Amino acid sequence: MVVSGYKEKEGESLTPFYNLITTKSAWLKHSVKPWLKTGTEDELASRPYNTERILHYAAALQLVSRKTTIPVPRLIDFGKNDDGTAWIELERPRGVWLDAVGDQCRMPAGKKHVADGGECDECDRIARANARRFIAEEVVPQLNSLTSDTTGLDGVVIPPLWVQFHTKTAYWPSKKSASGQQEYVFCHGNLHGHSIMMHAETLHVLKIVDWEDAGYFPPEFQLWSVERSDYEDLYENDEQRKRLMALMM
Ligand SMILES: [Zn+2]
Numbered sequence: 001m002v003v004s005g006y007k008e009k010e011g012e013s014l015t016p017f018y019n020l021i022t023t024k025s026a027w028l029k030h031s032v033k034p035w036l037k038t039g040t041e042d043e044l045a046s047r048p049y050n051t052e053r054i055l056h057y058a059a060a061l062q063l064v065s066r067k068t069t070i071p072v073p074r075l076i077d078f079g080k081n082d083d084g085t086a087w088i089e090l091e092r093p094r095g096v097w098l099d100a101v102g103d104q105c106r107m108p109a110g111k112k113h114v115a116d117g118g119e120c121d122e123c124d125r126i127a128r129a130n131a132r133r134f135i136a137e138e139v140v141p142q143l144n145s146l147t148s149d150t151t152g153l154d155g156v157v158i159p160p161l162w163v164q165f166h167t168k169t170a171y172w173p174s175k176k177s178a179s180g181q182q183e184y185v186f187c188h189g190n191l192h193g194h195s196i197m198m199h200a201e202t203l204h205v206l207k208i209v210d211w212e213d214a215g216y217f218p219p220e221f222q223l224w225s226v227e228r229s230d231y232e233d234l235y236e237n238d239e240q241r242k243r244l245m246a247l248m249m
Pocket of ligand 1: 104105106107112113114120121122123124
């Protein structure tokens with residue numbers, strides 16, 4: 001089936017975390033080794049937890065697909081290599097990133113919001129409203145129902161990037177609840193317009209992807225936004241970051 005607006009290209013791309021190979025039907029993500037630079041001096045060096053992030057992605061998909069109805073990409077396989085890197089293969093959803101919905105009008109011919117079918121604020125608005133409602137009503141309540149008495153996932157705590165970004169505290173120990181209660185909730189950790197994939201025609205949520213930063217955290221960590229600027233604000237909010245970090249110690 002050809003879905004209009006399906007724009008993500010096939011090929012290979014390198015980030016500070018992983019190498020991503022995109023084919024017609026699959027994504028293959030491969031963690032990069034910690035010392036591997038991405039290119040010029042100006043670019044970011046690789047981050048800690050590259051291997052763990054790939055393994056967390058697989059563990060999170062298994063947990064979420066087993067215990068909730070949250071739509072996630074199908075996990076084909078994953079594993080660790082002899083050199084310490086890890087890989088994950090996923091079925092590639094046929095959708096469009098929420099942040100890219102407004103690149104063109106998604107309505108059928110004859111019902112276009114804009115005459116030339118180009119950039120469309122109305123499609124962007126509809127898609128973000130649908131995503132906001134779906135996450136608030138379907139995703140977050142189900143994530144909050146997954147609880148633990150220990151932070152992190154499988155013994156490793158990967159702080160969300162918006163907490164980690166301005167701090168030198170890169171490694172957090174796994175923490176056990178002092179009360180013995182299941183007080184920590186499962187968080188996606190990076191839920192925004194480029195981890196939410198939309199159906200290009202209905203403009204409803206198709207899949208929630210990129211679970212590399214997922215894990216159990218205090219409920220205050222259950223933060224997300226479908227608005228680009230609001231999500232970027234998470235990175236800039238010093239007061240919030242300090243408060244969240246204190247909860248983890
Ligand atoms: Zn439109």
